[in-house]
Amino acid sequence: MEGRAVAQEIRSKIREQVRAxxxxxxxxxxxxxxxxxxxxKAYLRSVHLACTDVGIKSRSIELPSNIAQTKLEEAxxxxxxxxxxxxxxLQLPLPKGLDDVAACATISQEKDADGLNPCNLGLLYQKxxxxxxxxxxKGVVLLLKHYGVKIAGKHAVVINRSKLLGRPLAQxxxxxxxxxxxxxxxxxxxxxxxxEADILLTGIGHRAEFKVGPNMVKAGAIVVDIGTSxxxxxxxxxxxxxxxxxxxxxxxxxxxxxxxxxIAMIMYNTLTSACSQSxxxxxxxxxxLGTPGRL
Numbered sequence: 001m002e003g004r005a006v007a008q009e010i011r012s013k014i015r016e017q018v019r020a021x022x023x024x025x026x027x028x029x030x031x032x033x034x035x036x037x038x039x040x041k042a043y044l045r046s047v048h049l050a051c052t053d054v055g056i057k058s059r060s061i062e063l064p065s066n067i068a069q070t071k072l073e074e075a076x077x078x079x080x081x082x083x084x085x086x087x088x089x090l091q092l093p094l095p096k097g098l099d100d101v102a103a104c105a106t107i108s109q110e111k112d113a114d115g116l117n118p119c120n121l122g123l124l125y126q127k128x129x130x131x132x133x134x135x136x137x138k139g140v141v142l143l144l145k146h147y148g149v150k151i152a153g154k155h156a157v158v159i160n161r162s163k164l165l166g167r168p169l170a171q172x173x174x175x176x177x178x179x180x181x182x183x184x185x186x187x188x189x190x191x192x193x194x195x196e197a198d199i200l201l202t203g204i205g206h207r208a209e210f211k212v213g214p215n216m217v218k219a220g221a222i223v224v225d226i227g228t229s230x231x232x233x234x235x236x237x238x239x240x241x242x243x244x245x246x247x248x249x250x251x252x253x254x255x256x257x258x259x260x261x262x263i264a265m266i267m268y269n270t271l272t273s274a275c276s277q278s279x280x281x282x283x284x285x286x287x288x289l290g291t292p293g294r295l
Contacts, residue, residue, distance in 0.1 A: 001143055001144075001147050001222075001224070001250045001251065001252045001253075001257060002252075002253065002256060002257070003139075003143055003252065003256060003257045003258055003259065003260045003261045004256050004260045006142070006143055006146045006260075006261065006264075007139075007260035007261050007263065007264040008260075010142075010261075010264040010265075010267075010268065010286050011050065011053060011054050011264050011267060013284050013286070014054045014056075014264075014267050014268060014271055014284065015053070015054040015055055016284075017271060017282065017283065017284050018054055018055040018056060018271060019055060020283075021275065021280060021282075022055075024278055024280050025271075025274045025275055025278045025280050026057065026084075026086070026274065027056040027057065027086050027087065027270050027271050027273075027274035028056070028057040028058065028059070028084055028085050028086050028087070028274070029047075029051055029056055029057070029058045029059075029085075029086070029087040029088075029089060029113055029266070029270045030058070030059050030060075030061060030079050030082075030085045030087065030088050030089070031044050031047060031048070031058065031059075031060050031061065031088075031089045031090075031091060032061045032062075032063065032072075032075065032076065032079075032088070032089070032090045032091060033060070033061070033062045033063070033091045034062075034063045034064075034065060034067060034072065034090075034091070034094050034095055034098065035063075035064070035065035035094075035095045036065065039230075040091045043091070044060065044091055046263055047089065047263055047266055048060060050263045050264075050266070050267055051267070051270075054267050054271075056267060056270055056271065059085075061075065061079075063075060065095040066095075067098075069098055069099055069102065069103070072094075072098060072103055073102065073103060073106045076088065076090065076103065076106040076107055077106060079111070080106075080107070080108040080111060085111065086111060086270065086273050086274035086277055087111055087112075087113035087269065087270035087273050087274065088107050088108065088111045088112065088113055089113040089114050089266060090103055090104060090107060090114070090116075092104075092116075092164060101118075101163070104116040104117055104118070105117060105118050109132075110273055110276060110277055111273055111277075112132050112269075112273070113132070113135075113266055113269045113270050113273065114134060114135055114266065114269070115130070115132040115133045115134040115135060115138070115168075115269060116134060116163075116164065117132075120132045120133070120134075121134070121163070121168060124168055124171045124172065124175070125171060127175045128175075131272060131273075131276065132269050132272060132273060133168070133172070133265075133269070134164070134165075134168040134169075135262045135263075135265035135266050135269060136164075136165055136169070136203075136226060136258060136261075136262045136265070137165065137168045137169035137172050138172065138265045139258060139261030139262045139264065139265045140169060140172075140201065140224055140226065140258055140261065141169075141172050141173070141176065142261060142265075142286055142287065143224070143252070143257075143258065143261050144199070144222070144224070145287070147250060149199065149222050149250070151173060151176040151177065151178050151199070152176060152177035152178065153177060153178070153179070154178050154179070154198035154199055155178070155179050155181070155196060155197055155198045155199070156170075156173045156178040156179065156180050156181070156197065156198065156199040156200075156201065157180075157181045157183060157193060157194050157196065157197035157199070157200050157201070158170050158173070158180065158181070158182050158183065158201045158202075158203075159183045159184070159190070159194065159200075159201065159202040159203065159204060159212075159238075160182075160183075160184070160201075160202065160203040160204060160226070161182050161183075161184040162203075165203045165226065166182055166184075166203065167182070169201060169203075170182050173199075173201075178199070181193060181196075181197075190216075191215060191216050194212070194216040194217070195215075195216055195217065195218050196218065197217075197218060197221055198218070198221055198222065199221065199222045199224070200212070200216070200217060200218075200221050200222070200223045200224070201223075201224040201226060202223075202224070202225060202226060202227055202237075202238040202239065203226035203227050203238070204227045204238050205227040205228050205229055205238065206227075206229060207227070207229035207231055207236050207237070207238065208229070208231070210227075210238060211238065211239075211240055212225075212238050212239045212240065212244065213240045213243055213244065214240070214243050214244050214246070214247045217244050217247045217248050218247075219247055220248070220249045221247070221248050221249065222248065222249060222250045222251075223239055223244055223248045223250065223251040223252070224252050224257075224258065225237035225238055225239040225241075225251065225252050225253075225254050225257060225258070226238075226258050227239075227254070228254060228255075228259070235254060235255050236254055237252075237253075237254030237257075239251060239254070241253060241254070264286075265286075268286060
C-alpha cells in the first residue's frame with residue numbers, strides 16, 4: 001500500500017482549494033520544535049516543504065530543550081492570540097521533564113493542526129463530530145479506504161496504546177465499525193493475538209527490540225506499518241517487509257507508506273482550521289477519494 005501517490009492526490013486537491021479560497025482564507029501554520037532532535041528537525045522540514053507545495057504559509061519556532069513548562073505554554077498562547085496564525089503544530093515527543101498533555105491542551109482547539117487538543121480527541125468518541133483529527137490515525141484510515149480495504153466487521157489489532165497514535169487510531173477504526181483490540185508492552189500472547197487480525201497495525205518504532213515477522217501475521221491480512229526506526233542509518237519500520245509480503249495481502253512500506261499520509265493530513269487540518277476561523281465552508285473532503293478495488 002503505497003502512500004506517496006495517495007498523499008499527492010490529497011495535496012493536489014488542497015492546493016486547488018487554497019488557490020480557490022485565496023481571497024477569503026490565508027492558512028498559516030506555525031510549528032514549534034523544542035530541543036535539537038535531528039529526526040524532529042527533518043520531519044518539520046518536510047512539513048514546511050509541503051506547506052510551500054500546497055500554497056500554505058508557515059513559520060518555524062525553535063525553543064531550547066531546557067525551557068520551562070510555563071515558558072513553553074506561553075509561547076503556545078502567543079500563537080493562539082496571533083490572528084495571522086491559523087494552525088499550530090507542537091512537535092512531539094517533548095524533551096524529558098516537559099508535560100506534552102498540558103502543552104497540547106494549551107493549543108487552541110480551533111488551531112490544533114495535529115488534532116491533539118483534549119477537546120478534539122474527545123470528539124472522536126462522538127462519531128462524525130471531530131473536525132481536526134490526529135493526522136497519522138486519519139491518514140491510516142484514508143489509506144485503507146483508498147485501497148478498498150473493508151474495515152467494517154473486520155478484526156483490527158493495534159499494537160500501540162499511546163494517546164498520540166494507538167488510542168485515537170483504535171477509536172477511528174471503531175467508528176468505521178471494526179472490532180478493535182489494542183496491544184501493548186504488557187499484552188500476553190501477543191503473537192497469537194496479532195495472528196488473529198484481519199487488519200494488523202503496528203507503531204512501536206523500536207526495531208532493535210520489536211519486529212513483526214510472518215509468525216505474527218494471518219494469511220491474507222492487511223498490515224499497516226506505522227513504526228519508524230533507524231538501523232545502520234537506514235529508515236525501517238516495525239515490519240520485516242520482505243518476510244511478511246508472501247503472507248499478507250497488502251503491506252505498507254517504510255518509508256513511503258503512512259508517513260506521506262500524515263503530512264498530507266497536517267495540510268488538510270491546517271486548511272480546515274483556517275476555513276473554520278474565517279467562516280468559509282471547505283468543499284474538499286479527502287474521505288471522498290476514489291478506491292482502485294475492494295478487498
